[in-house]
Amino acid sequence: xxxxxxxxxxxxxxxxxxxxxxxxxxxRTGRANAAILDRVVVExxxxxxxxxxxxxxAIADASTIVIKPFDKQNIGAIEKAIQKADLGLMPKSDGQVxxxxxxxxxxxxxxxxxxxxKQMVEDAKVHLRNIRREYIDQIRKMEKSGEISxxxxxxxxxxxQELTDDGIKELDKxxxxxxxxxxxx
Numbered sequence: 001x002x003x004x005x006x007x008x009x010x011x012x013x014x015x016x017x018x019x020x021x022x023x024x025x026x027x028r029t030g031r032a033n034a035a036i037l038d039r040v041v042v043e044x045x046x047x048x049x050x051x052x053x054x055x056x057x058a059i060a061d062a063s064t065i066v067i068k069p070f071d072k073q074n075i076g077a078i079e080k081a082i083q084k085a086d087l088g089l090m091p092k093s094d095g096q097v098x099x100x101x102x103x104x105x106x107x108x109x110x111x112x113x114x115x116x117x118k119q120m121v122e123d124a125k126v127h128l129r130n131i132r133r134e135y136i137d138q139i140r141k142m143e144k145s146g147e148i149s150x151x152x153x154x155x156x157x158x159x160x161q162e163l164t165d166d167g168i169k170e171l172d173k174x175x176x177x178x179x180x181x182x183x184x185x
Contacts (some may be wrong), residue, residue, distance in 0.1 A: 001139075001148065001156045009135050009160060011126055013164050013167040020124035024117055029181040032059045032103040037067075042081040044074045051081065060099070067091075067098040105182070113182045121175040125168055132164040136145070 013063045025035040031167040040051040051057065055078060069075055078098055079091040105113065136157050143153035 001152060001159075005156075006159055006163065007184065008161055009131065012131050013163060014076055014168050016124055016131065017126045017167055017174070020121060020171060024174060024178045026103070027113060027117055027120075027182075028102070029113075029178075030102060031062050031181070032065045032100075033066060034059060036065075036087060037065070037082075037085075040081050040085045040087075042077050044075065044077055045088070051078065054078065063104075064142050065100040065102065068128070069098075072096065082183045099168075114179055115173060117178050117182070123170050124171050128164055128167045128171070132160055135160050150172055
């Protein structure tokens with residue numbers, strides 16, 4: 001088996017891990033984090049635009065996000081988009097900037113959030129296992145057709161399993177870090 005085969009597997013698994021990490025970054029933790037605004041889309045200039053293309057987003061302190069529109073005429077549209085995104089945040093505008101105060105999470109809500117991110121990580125693990133299954137099936141077909149020997153097939157399957165295990169360990173580290181962010185008050 002050539003190295004390109006395993007590089008392809010590793011690349012696909014890393015993409016799945018990065019996607020999971022990105023999704024987890026959007027989960028509110030009780031601290032100001034600009035990533036929670038990534039899915040906010042604003043109706044501006046006759047088109048749907050991501051919030052970060054019509055404004056600058058800054059973290060003022062641990063519980064405040066400040067949004068400064070490039071064009072002050074978009075303040076109303078930005079406020080509407082934030083409310084429509086259902087983030088549980090109320091935008092406050094002074095005509096120049098919009099402030100989002102991140103309320104502290106209750107203990108019950110923190111536990112719900114941990115369950116939610118645990119499910120997100122588990123879904124990512126399932127995705128990694130599906131990638132593993134796909135490539136192990138390919139290896140077995142190659143062995144069955146005589147393209148590779150039984151020993152090479154066995155070694156290749158072990159390598160695919162090793163890549164999967166590494167990916168799962170990485171997801172577990174990401175989960176632990178996010179869980180600590182949520183639980184820490």
